Amino acid sequence: MTDRRALGPLSDDELVAALTELGDELAMPPRARAGDDPALRARQRIEVGQRGPSAHPGSWAALRRRPLRRSLVLALVALLALAAVAAAIGFGVPGIRIVFAPQASADPSGGATASASARPTARPVADPSSSVRPTVPVRPPASGGLLGSGLGLGTPFAVADASTVAGLQIRLPPDPPYGAPAAAWSLDGRVSLVWPASDALPTLREPGIGLILAQFRASINPGFFEKILQPGTEINAVVVDGEVGWWISGAPHDLIFIDPSGEPVFDSHRIVGDTLIWARRGVTYRLESDLDRAAATALAVSLR
Amino acid sequence: MAYEELVRRHQEVAIRTAHLFAPDGDAEDAVQEAFVKAHAALSRFRAGAPFRPWLLRIVANEARNRRRSAGRRAGLALRSAEDRRPGDAAPSPESAVLADEQRAWLLGAVNRLRDDDRDAIAARFFLDLSEAETAEILGIPRGTVKSRLSRALARLREGLGATDGRPSDD
Known part of the structure; x- marks a missing residue:
């Protein structure tokens, strides 16, 4: 029994227990402002690219202290329009939710890019190659020899086991012309197959890689995936196998998914190319390649 | 917006962290x-790494910067009975390690510690973080956590010993 009169003689374990108990008894700051919400206020500041003093809910005085740059306003208008369209028609397929994350910086060039290219539309793009294609920082060469290593695709396994690992019938594009996948990876129930670059599959930003095709059953993951689109990313509706899908091109986009424990996992470093996502019969597909939109859609339709 | 949802999941522990690292400041503002x-730093987040300690480190750094610039030094306080959440009873006399006055005494000794000692104790014992999370939030190598805590506990013991750990009524 602990000596209740003296703290000095406490053993190490007792002192640790006493501190843990003390932690439960500490006063926490009162929620100073009713309805205050740091996450909401942070988001409001991020949306307008404001890095200055905090703006309390309902008070836009802080924003008026300095004029917003024209390009920033244009970017904001474009993003609001995009968000409105997203809210109206609902971007995403099962297992992937597409959301927009305006950059926190007030960089005028970034704003101009957004206003120029973030144009939501459900009609075909006449010339996808005209999209802004910003340069992506060059990653160090992959350490492993397996195609796709270093991209955060998960754990490698034998391509032949793909359907077993995924728990669904994996569909592949015809060989020829696309060839056979050279590597298979699994992460939290998502199986990604990686094809080497070839005549039919131009090389991606990751040298040697021609195609990354992920397939997963959305229902196996209680969470969701999210595409975070930055200004400069373009999204267009496409039809794949009679289902609505999305063609995401332009600036790199981040992917966030919530793992089964509820922990958000950022997948922002493995984005290597333009992406086509769609769902078919409960399976969500994500195709990354350097193909243009028409060729990527043709590949998607060819899966067997 | 997704980011808002993501950080809100960790908002309560973030506010608690900010308060523990800078009791004087406005924790919600930090x-x-x-x-x-x-x-703004999301692009530097290592893919696949746990998000919570990464976020809490940024929160802790923000709080510590504010603590430095404020130049004040107040301490943590015990919550009053009214602060208790429903069902969040005080430790029963049988299970409690400390009597009320000893709890206040121990907290006084914690508040008198150097900032880095107090931060280590706050992260490991008040926030109940693992050693790995403690290392990340403090920005120190994992192997240093044990020695940092050991030093903090030794100094805490010194602080308690200097007054024999006895409340004034003894």
């Missing part, structure tokens, strides 16, 4: 600032 900074 957390808001940290959330904005974390958003």
Whole structure:
């Protein structure tokens, strides 16, 4: 029994227990402002690219202290329009939710890019190659020899086991012309197959890689995936196998998914190319390649 | 917006962290600032790494910066009986390690510690973080956590010993 009169003689374990108990008894700051919400206020500041003093809910005085740059306003208008369209028609397929994350910086060039290219539309793009294609920082060469290593695709396994690992019938594009996948990876129930670059599959930003095709059953993951689109990313509706899908091109986009424990996992470093996502019969597909939109859609339709 | 949802999941522990690291400051304000900074730093987040300690480190850094610039030094306080959440009873006399007055005494000794000692104790014992999370939030190598805590506990013991750990009524 602990000596209740003296703290000095406490053993190490007792002192640790006493501190843990003390932690439960500490006063926490009162929620100073009713309805205050740091996450909401942070988001409001991020949306307008404001890095200055905090703006309390309902008070836009802080924003008026300095004029917003024209390009920033244009970017904001474009993003609001995009968000409105997203809210109206609902971007995403099962297992992937597409959301927009305006950059926190007030960089005028970034704003101009957004206003120029973030144009939501459900009609075909006449010339996808005209999209802004910003340069992506060059990653160090992959350490492993397996195609796709270093991209955060998960754990490698034998391509032949793909359907077993995924728990669904994996569909592949015809060989020829696309060839056979050279590597298979699994992460939290998502199986990604990686094809080497070839005549039919131009090389991606990751040298040697021609195609990354992920397939997963959305229902196996209680969470969701999210595409975070930055200004400069373009999204267009496409039809794949009679289902609505999305063609995401332009600036790199981040992917966030919530793992089964509820922990958000950022997948922002493995984005290597333009992406086509769609769902078919409960399976969500994500195709990354350097193909243009028409060729990527043709590949998607060819899966067997 | 997704980012807002993501950080809100960790908002309560973030506010608690900001308060523990800078009891004088406006914890909610520090957390808001940290959330904005974390958003700007998302591209530097290592894919696949746990998000919570990464976010809390940014929160802790923000709080510590504010503590430095404020130049004040107040301490943590015990909550009053009215602060208790429903069902969140005080430790029963049988299970409690400390009597009320000893709890206050121990807290006084914690408050008198150097900032880095107090931060280590706050992260490991008040926030109940693992050693790995403690290392990340403090920005020190994992192997240093044990020695940092050991030093902090030794100094805490010294602080208690200097007054024999006895409340004034003894």
